[in-house]
Amino acid sequence: MKMFALKSKAENEIQMHSQLGAYMREHYLMYIMLIPGLFFLIVYKFLPLYGITIAFKDYSIFAGNNPLDAIAKSEWVGLQHFERLFASSSFIKVLLNTLIINAYKILFLFPIPIICAILLNEIRNKVYRKLAQTAIYVPYFFSWVVTFGIFYSLMGTYGIVNTGLSALGFERISFFSDTNVFRGLLVFTEGWKEVGWNTVIYLAAITGIDISLYEAARVDGASKLRQIWHITLTGMSSTIVLMLILKVGYILDTGFEQILVFYNATVYDVADVIQTYVYRMGLGQSDFALGTALGLFNSVVAFILIVGANTVCKKLLHRSIW
């Protein structure tokens, strides 16, 4: 019995191998097609992963003949850099801030581009549609520094909005230094900058939907909302899932540039995130090791979240990245 089982397993393997071989012979072009991308992955992505060891070393860039040699020659220090990151009393606070701000952003901003794409798709006037599409996507190209300048002149304590409020007899609102509204400001400005951009991606997904499905539904007397729900959203679902998984995955890793430009000491309690905190901690130090340790921490979290989110989506929505 045992012998038989072994034999059959071996036979299976042989059969599988020959199948694989046959497949590869037939589709060898597919494998050749992958080469340019893999070349890039190996040279620019995987080889440099060696640098992750910096996170566990007392790295001095001058320790060797060149910065690379220096990695090998630097002393191992174990988890010392991670201790510096996590042991600080502020770490819990900045971790929470990171999670809360990015959760708000996902909650409020993730659905908007999807809705925008659907609405834009409903607009029949082509000129208007193109203008609206182009308009909402332009803000993406403003750097955060410039965006800050624009919004400060609009929403600063003595800006246009507050001048209006004050003229109407209301109290001025210090959007940039009031801890109650500052996170709202972050979410709002991020939305202003990113919504149109993300809409572009969903619009591309909508174009892939088979128009005949709508015609069939209309003949069946399905209402517009039902059509959107069953056809448009279903057609976009793999893109939506891809975007959602990545958004969730990078929950620790986004918003740094924006916050660095927008925040100030009076709103640290609600706006200081991991990266801004580490940035201030390492000011003027050129500390490659601390940065690498933080990067590694973020990567591990992102990897776990992406794999997890992918599994959940596969189970619940039958859609996934892989």
Next chain:
Amino acid sequence: MKKIFVLFLAILMIVSSLAGCGQSGTSNPSDTSTASGSTKALDGQKPELKYLGYNVSFDPNTDPLAAVYQEKTGYKVNYNVLPAENADEKLLMEVASGADYDVVQVGVSQFQTLLSQGALMPLTDLLNQYGQDVLKGVTPDSWKACSGSDGKIYGIPYKYPYPTEVVTFMVARMDLMKAAGINEIPTTIDEFYNTLVTLKKFYGDKYIIFTGPFRAASEASVNWDIPQNITSAFGIYNDWMVDENGKVYYMTEHENFPKMIEFMQKLSNEGLIDRDWAVNNTTTVNEKLSAGKAIIAASNRVGVAVTTPIMTGKDGLGLKNEDIGYIGALAGSDGSCKYMKTEAINQVTCILKSSKNAEHAVNWINIKQQNQLYLNIGVEGTHFTYDTDGSIKPINPIFAEERGNSYWYLNSTDEAEFAKQWPSRVRKSDAMWAAFDAVTNKTNKENPGIFVDNTFAFMPSLENYSKYNQSLFKSTSDFILQLIGGTKKIDSLKTFQSDWANGGGEKIRTEMKTWYDEFYGK
């Protein structure tokens, strides 16, 4: 892992050299052996020098000045600039991987890093041979600051060009002040407070009474969030100071620190300062002043160059020159005032160990120094004229066009001469000169006693200092802003100080004390 990496890199190198894609501008490590250094005579052909300097907004290779320098020195120079952000990281990676720059101009802490890593060439002999003018132009203290522990010189210092400038001051709308019954510019902290109160009583919420601080958004770590002409009234003039017993202490440990905070909190609570004090930067402060939203604004020389022309212009507020007043360093209630001298090393020029043209580089710097008047100010009659009192007055706009960017090309000066020549560069703008005259020149004439030496002006960037000081300064500034904004109370000073001490403050103190005792021979 490492072996695989190196193997792959080796393969890559072979592939790329076979493919012939070794582009210009990349260093090729294999040709360093062909250098035969000392035999080159300086009167022979002058090599092209490769230069790396700090970030600027213009291209130094195409600026008209590049040609002027080339013509005067005979050297063609390939100028490169560091990026505006991540400059330190970039510099370290470039130098550590053997980039082929001859001359590098860096900040003091960058210089110290390069020096401690043995990346720099000793310059003592070279300066003796080719750089006599450079040697003579710089004070011994500056040379000491740029020397290694072996006593050899490793860098050529460039000092702040003027030793006693009141850098931060306030611009005041005299027209509004006079309408409220204030005719005198306040000179003490109490007068200043009373001025603000009077203005608030008179104008209510119509104007921002006092806006600031004046800090560049891109340089978060070097700005003071309480203007230094206010801290001067409390005797706080630097982040690190030394008391009469030789004790090194930090500004938060100064006996007047709580008083100073209390003062700022009082201004904040009574609505005398801009509610966006923590948010402001140079742009927003300039805007509030020039739009007529604010009565008094923190500013500096460059700030007034922007705001004054607008305030006095017919499209702007239409003010007269005498409507703009300047509040200099304020004195305390007891009349004492301490403002730090601006004498300090700004930049250090050094030569990388790998340079093949060290003699030429020193020679080049020396020629530039010999011609500093021509290169920085220009030709008499064309770019400038001499005033009756012997001071230099630039001729615009040719001065700005042909010499405007010369500051970036400076490596070394005859410091004493340059302090006399430099104010002419302020004079290129009437607005800048008006402020400089009303604040710096006036103080130097009437009240030179307020200037205090910067005890640490010539301190090299010590190990712990360069590691922790910037982040400590930032956290102190943040703490001050939180105190002013009311999100923290002064009781938390104790907690702050212990965090500060654990965050590297005590390490720096020990280090600085050692240096202080040694340098001043105590």
Next chain:
Amino acid sequence: MFMKKNETGIPLEASEKVMIVISYIIMSILALCAILPILHVLSKSFSSASAVTSGSVLFWPVDIQFETMKYVLRETTFLHALKNTLIVTFFGTIISMVVTITTAYPLSKPSFKGRKVFIMLYIISMVFFGGIVPAYMVVRTLGIMDTFAALILPFFIVHFNMFIVKNYFEGLPESIEESAKIDGASDIRILVSIVCPMSTPVLATVAMLYAVNYWNNYFHAVMYTNSTAMQTLQLFTYNTISNTQTIVERLVAGNYANVSIDGIIAAVVVLSLIPIVALYPLVQRYMVQGITIGSVKG
């Protein structure tokens, strides 16, 4: 009278009309939100120095002038930086598109052997990053430091873009490819003459995503270029924003008294927006729904 007809000729239902009205209203509000700040920046770049600095410019130029634009175009290295960025964007986008399509196609086939392994390689390399030092050394060792190649290499494949294309390919009907296979067409042939033409909307979009990646790239330009001749638009912009004080000193004494630093920044922003924003209407020409159907029927 309002019986509009859509492409199929079937009259619109009431629910559809409501939907269309809502779409117009909401999109108009959003477009306005986006446009006003843009108008603000545009107006600043054409307003006088005093109007800009004192904040009196809202959504229309005040004391209109063209000196700021003239200054940026004549007195700065803007045009040179623009040329560099255009070169990198153009060639980079082409290379990236080829690599992305050839990678996404095999990975989109559920039957492709080794698919999961390759996808996992991409996921891992998307998430983990070795840091700037080893990446810098790779570029140095390749001998492409301070060249356009160094600015293209980092975006050879942007994982996200590749996944978008792969997703789209997965959604294409299998039937057309099958028939081509029976005719004996090779995988490359199928990709080039059937799959790509059916995917023009997403390929146009992704090409634009790549173009924008190259256009906005700042970090790699900082790390992998040194010489001022290689300066890109983003470097130029950041250098302008970071050196306001020295630019001001230069302006006040020169021939450009009516030019302000904030006006210059606004002009730089506007000028560097135009080429990349102009790309989108071009892309939109390919964003036509129903291309798949057309080719199935045809």
